[in-house]
Amino acid sequence: MTSAGLYGAYGGRYVPETLVPALDELDSGWRAARADASFQAELDELGRTFAGRPTPLTRAERYASDKRLYLKREDLLHTGAHKLNNALGQAVLARRLSKRRIVAETGAGQHGVATATVCARFGLECVVYMGEEDMRRQRPNVERMNLLGAEVRPVEFGKRTLKEATSEAIRDWITNVETTHYLIGSCVGPSPYPEIVRELQAVIGRESRAQFLQAEGRLPEVVVACVGGGSNAIGIFAGFIDDAGVRLLGVEAADAASLGSGNAAVLHGARSSVLSDADGQITDAHSISAGLDYPGVGPEHAWLRDSGRADYVGATDAEALAAFRDLTRLEGIIPALEPAHALARVRELDEELVLVCLSGRGDKDLAEVLAQ
Ligand SMILES: *Cc1c(COP(=O)(O)O)cnc(C)c1O
Numbered sequence: 001m002t003s004a005g006l007y008g009a010y011g012g013r014y015v016p017e018t019l020v021p022a023l024d025e026l027d028s029g030w031r032a033a034r035a036d037a038s039f040q041a042e043l044d045e046l047g048r049t050f051a052g053r054p055t056p057l058t059r060a061e062r063y064a065s066d067k068r069l070y071l072k073r074e075d076l077l078h079t080g081a082h083k084l085n086n087a088l089g090q091a092v093l094a095r096r097l098s099k100r101r102i103v104a105e106t107g108a109g110q111h112g113v114a115t116a117t118v119c120a121r122f123g124l125e126c127v128v129y130m131g132e133e134d135m136r137r138q139r140p141n142v143e144r145m146n147l148l149g150a151e152v153r154p155v156e157f158g159k160r161t162l163k164e165a166t167s168e169a170i171r172d173w174i175t176n177v178e179t180t181h182y183l184i185g186s187c188v189g190p191s192p193y194p195e196i197v198r199e200l201q202a203v204i205g206r207e208s209r210a211q212f213l214q215a216e217g218r219l220p221e222v223v224v225a226c227v228g229g230g231s232n233a234i235g236i237f238a239g240f241i242d243d244a245g246v247r248l249l250g251v252e253a254a255d256a257a258s259l260g261s262g263n264a265a266v267l268h269g270a271r272s273s274v275l276s277d278a279d280g281q282i283t284d285a286h287s288i289s290a291g292l293d294y295p296g297v298g299p300e301h302a303w304l305r306d307s308g309r310a311d312y313v314g315a316t317d318a319e320a321l322a323a324f325r326d327l328t329r330l331e332g333i334i335p336a337l338e339p340a341h342a343l344a345r346v347r348e349l350d351e352e353l354v355l356v357c358l359s360g361r362g363d364k365d366l367a368e369v370l371a372q
Helices: 017-034 037-051 083-096 110-122 132-137 139-147 162-175 193-216 231-238 299-307 317-331 337-344 363-370
Strands: 057-060 068-073 101-106 125-131 151-155 180-182 222-226 247-253 263-267 270-274 310-315 353-358
Touching (some): 017 037, 017 162, 037 083, 057 193, 083 110, 083 231, 110 125, 110 139, 125 132, 125 162, 139 151, 151 162, 162 180, 193 231, 193 299, 193 353, 222 231, 270 299, 299 310, 310 337, 317 337
Parallel strands (some): 101 125, 101 180, 125 151, 222 353, 247 310
Antiparallel strands (some): 057 068, 263 270
16 A cells, blocks of 8 residues: 555545545554554553453354354454454544544444444543434344444435445534544545554454464465455455465455446545446445445455455345354354355355354344344
8 A cells, every 4th residue: 555545546535625634633643553552552452351352263163064164253242243343443543632522324333333332431422323224224233322322313315324324424524523533434435544444453364364373273265254345354354465375255245246346436535446327426235234235345455356366256135144044053153144145155165264254243133134
């Protein structure tokens, strides 16, 4: 990556002038924090004592019995998904920047819950924007956020899902930029967000690489993760990106395949691969899992796709539901619908040694699954 926050032709900053000073401040605050050993020490301590790191690596023997399949158990992280790694790190960063108010967007509600959790922990004011449709699909997470003291603001325009919630959060940030940190939930948005989120999620890759070596005495042949905005995938990929022999495979929702069927375009402050029509209009994504229901993706993934370092495929709602049911019955683990997309592609892989990022647990999805 260059200093301008570019990943090949992707990334950058496509924002109104009013946000440039805030992004510059965030960028220099982030670089100062990274250079400060006490920042990493604080994150390590919070990870261990508050979040439950390291998360285990579990051998799944029955789900794909002809493989040596391992699951990185981010579902066991506090609040039930990998999102807390990012929320904790950005909250510590916001405190260093003396911002006492946090705004966030949420789709599945997992990022909203993670953000409300860290705001409760640090005594920060918290406003979470969420599409009305997602509030309906993810009711328990809305109730959790309220209990944690966050204000959940319904977004009632467009498809009433993550894209619109993100636009509203950015609008709030523009209005309140002096006091407010925008705690973005994935490796998307203007520079330096994609880099910050990737580095905060890279703990998944560091841990799982060491754990896999410990278990098998060698590296996996393929690392598989679901891709919504792309943060759990970029976090686990980060541990293996320099290992040329390890294939990286991202799985998108088939009808939200920003990488599989998108075009280069600007969405929410950065250039990436975006679902759009022939006129360049952003088109709507669809997925049964709210966390994948987004027409954009982090710019680094677009670059990894173009360079050939990572491959991206799709899984349908029906395939994800089947994988959800199978993992539950065969392994005693109820996955979130998002990583069920990654699991849906595992059995047909040519490779035998497989590592999957189990990005979150499925409790939040029970109503949706039972309604099918
Ligand atoms: C939010 C979410 C995702 C999708 O987000 P990424 O940034 O692509 O990781 C995937 N899995 C779970 C459990 C989530 O909550």
